[in-house]
Amino acid sequence: MDSRSALPSSRLCVGLLSGTSVDAVEAVLCRIQGTGPEVRITLLSHVSRPFPPEFTQRVLSADDARSLCELNFALGERFAEAALEAIARGGHRPEDVDVIGSHGQTMAHLPSHLSATPSTLQLGEASVIAERTGIRVVSDFRTRDVAAGGQGAPLVPYLDWALFRKPGVARALQNLGGIGNVSVVSDRLEDTLAFDTGPGNMVLDGLARRLTQGRLQCDLDGSLSREGRVVPGLLEELLSHPFLALPPPRSAGREGFGDSLVTRLWERARDVSPQDLMATAVAFTVEATARAYETWLLPRFTLEAVYVSGGGIRNPVLMERLTARLAPLPVRPVDALGLPEGAKEAVCFALLASEHLSGTPANVPSATGARRRVVLGKLTP
Structure with a gap:
C-alpha cells in the first residue's frame, strides 16, 4: 500500500466486517487519501474479535422477526466495540476518525436466481455503532446496487x-x-x-x-x-x-x-x-x-x-x-x-465509506450486473 501524504481529502476511516463464516468481527483503521483511481490507503491497525460459539449459533439460527430484531442491536454493540479497539490500537481517539464503514452481518442474500424479489439483508445497527462511538457510520452497502439491478455482490x-x-x-x-x-x-x-x-x-x-x-x-x-x-x-x-x-x-x-x-x-x-x-x-x-x-x-x-x-x-x-x-x-x-490478508475485506468497507463521503460510485457493474455505477451505502450521523 502507498503511504504518500500529498493527496487531498485525507480521512481516518474504520472498516468493519463479519463474513459468511460468522466467526469474528474484523476491524481496521485506515488513512485514506483521494478518491477513485487516485485513492491511496494506509493500514494503521487491524483487530479481529472472535464471536463466542454460542453467539455464532445465535446468528446462524435466527429465523423470526423477534430474534432478528434483537440480533440487529446485539451485533451493533459488538461492531462498536471492535471499532473502538481498532481506533485505540491505531493510536487515535474516536474524535479523530472521520467515518466508520460497516458491512454488518449478512443474514439473507437473495439474488435473482433465488427470488422473484431480489433482495439482501445485513444486520448490525448503524445507530448503535454511531451512538457508542460518536462517529458517523456508512452502512448497508449492498442494497443500492440491488436496486440498480445488480446482485449487490461482490463488492470487494x-x-x-x-x-x-x-x-x-x-x-x-x-x-x-x-x-x-x-x-x-x-x-x-x-x-x-x-x-x-x-x-x-x-x-x-x-x-x-x-x-x-x-x-x-x-x-x-x-x-x-x-x-x-x-x-x-x-x-x-x-x-x-x-x-x-x-x-x-x-x-x-x-x-x-x-x-x-x-x-x-x-x-x-x-x-x-x-x-x-x-x-x-x-x-x-x-x-x-x-x-x-x-x-x-x-x-x-x-x-x-x-x-x-x-x-x-x-x-x-x-x-x-x-x-x-x-x-x-x-x-x-x-x-x-503488501496487505495482510485478514484485514483485506474490512479495508474494503473503510474505502467504500470514504467513497460515499466523496460521492464516488463504488460498485462494479461488470461484477454485479447493475445497470449503472452508483454511490453505495447509507449515512447515519
Missing part, C-alpha cells in the same frame, strides 16, 4: 482494482471465506470480472462443528480433512449444485451452501466416515474454484498469478490442493501485495 472488486491493479497485467484475487469469490483486475475498472466461485469454508465449518460436537468451529489446520479420503461419487454429486452452472454475474450465500447442505451431507455419515466427508468438502471447494477459473477466467485472461485471502488460507490441506489443482498458475497469499 472495487478495492481489488484500487489497490492491486498493475499496468499491463491481469491479476486474480481469490477470497476463501465462507463463500469463495474472485476478482480479476487489470488497467480499467470496467474490464474487471468478479463473481462468487462457490463454496469456501462454509461447508467445512459446518461439518467440523458437527464432527467435534462444537469443540472446533472450523477444520483447524486441516487436521480433520487430512485424515480422510475423497469420495468420488459424492464429490460429483456436490459439483452438480445448480449454482456452479450459472454464468457470472453470480453471488451466493448460506442459502446455497449453508446448514441445509451440511445437514444433507452429514446424513451420509452413516455410509461415509466423517473424515471422508471433510476431505470431500475440501475437494468440493477446490474443484468448484478451479472449474470456475477454467470456464470463465482462463479463456479470457492470461493471469499473472492468483493472490489468496480469507480464512481458507490458514487451512494447509485446502491451500496445498488448490495450489496443485491450479498449477502451473502461481498461487500466493495476498500479503505478497
